[in-house]
Amino acid sequence: NAGVTQTPKFQVLKTGQSMTLQCAQDMNHEYMSWYRQDPGMGLRLIHYSVGAGITDQGEVPNGYNVSRSTTEDFPLRLLSAAPSQTSVYFCASSPRDTDNEQFFGPGTRLTVL
Amino acid sequence: QQQVKQSPQSLIVQKGGISIINCAYENTAFDYFPWYQQFPGKGPALLIAIRPDVSEKKEGRFTISFNKSAKQFSLHIMDSQPGDSATYFCAASPSGGGANSKLTFGKGITLSVRP
Numbered sequence: 001n002a003g004v005t006q007t008p009k010f011q012v013l014k015t016g017q018s019m020t021l022q023c024a025q026d027m028n029h030e031y032m033s034w035y036r037q038d039p040g041m042g043l044r045l046i047h048y049s050v051g052a053g054i055t056d057q058g059e060v061p062n063g064y065n066v067s068r069s070t071t072e073d074f075p076l077r078l079l080s081a082a083p084s085q086t087s088v089y090f091c092a093s094s095p096r097d098t099d100n101e102q103f104f105g106p107g108t109r110l111t112v113l
Numbered sequence: 114q115q116q117v118k119q120s121p122q123s124l125i126v127q128k129g130g131i132s133i134i135n136c137a138y139e140n141t142a143f144d145y146f147p148w149y150q151q152f153p154g155k156g157p158a159l160l161i162a163i164r165p166d167v168s169e170k171k172e173g174r175f176t177i178s179f180n181k182s183a184k185q186f187s188l189h190i191m192d193s194q195p196g197d198s199a200t201y202f203c204a205a206s207p208s209g210g211g212a213n214s215k216l217t218f219g220k221g222i223t224l225s226v227r228p
Contacts, residue, residue, distance in 0.1 A: 004156075031214035042202060042218040043157070050214060058215060090156050094214055101147070102216060104156030 001026050004105035006091050012111045013081040021076040021108050023091030031094045032074040033058070033102065034066065036087040043090065049074055050096075081112045116140050117205050119219035126226050132190040134222050136203035139184065143205035147216070148177065148188045151200045160201070161188070193226045200224070 007022045033048040045058030049068040065077040092102040118137045126132045147162035163170045163177040176189040204216040
């Protein structure tokens with residue numbers, strides 16, 4: 001199993017540009033989440049999904065959209081990038097019927113100029 | 114309002130010593146408390162986790178102690194090794210309804226183990 005994969009690894013955007021961060025998992029996990037990590041802030045939840053077709057907002061959802069059309073994929077869309085969205089983004093997945101372990105991907109480092 | 118607070122902010126320990134990281138939470142609905150370890154350039158990985166029905170859980174050199182009345186839990190790393198040098202995050206989540214998809218993390222602490 002590849003586990004949780006994220007693409008791209010690095011991305012530089014200009015203010016106002018849009019892009020999609022890709023996340024895929026091959027473990028048939030029902031739950032998937034997006035976090036951002038900023039220095040001194042820990043990880044903060046952006047959006048999460050408890051199954052295909054079901055998404056909800058986390059702590060810092062503004063400026064981000066998500067959708068979940070399949071169990072495997074959970075893309076994160078930035079509609080109009082802002083410098084405040086410069087961060088490292090982590091996708092995670094977890095099965096429903098275990099003791100809550102989340103498996104994290106390797107992250108995407110995004111810089112918005 | 115920060116719901117999960119870690120202390121200290123950074124920690125330097127000699128090889129073979131004990132590393133202790135503390136965490137306090139505020140939301141009484143939390144009932145799952147994991148610790149994650151993160152190496153530079155990598156995603157966090159689960160180290161050990163506890164539920165409030167036990168006061169202590171040990172896995173190898175890593176122990177979680179849990180104090181429900183004080184709403185605190187801590188990570189103890191025995192016989193600390195240079196390979197333990199990493200960032201450690203405590204986290205918490207409530208049960209049910211997709212709770213394991215929405216962890217609340219502390220800010221993290223950088224541990225350095227000196228040879």
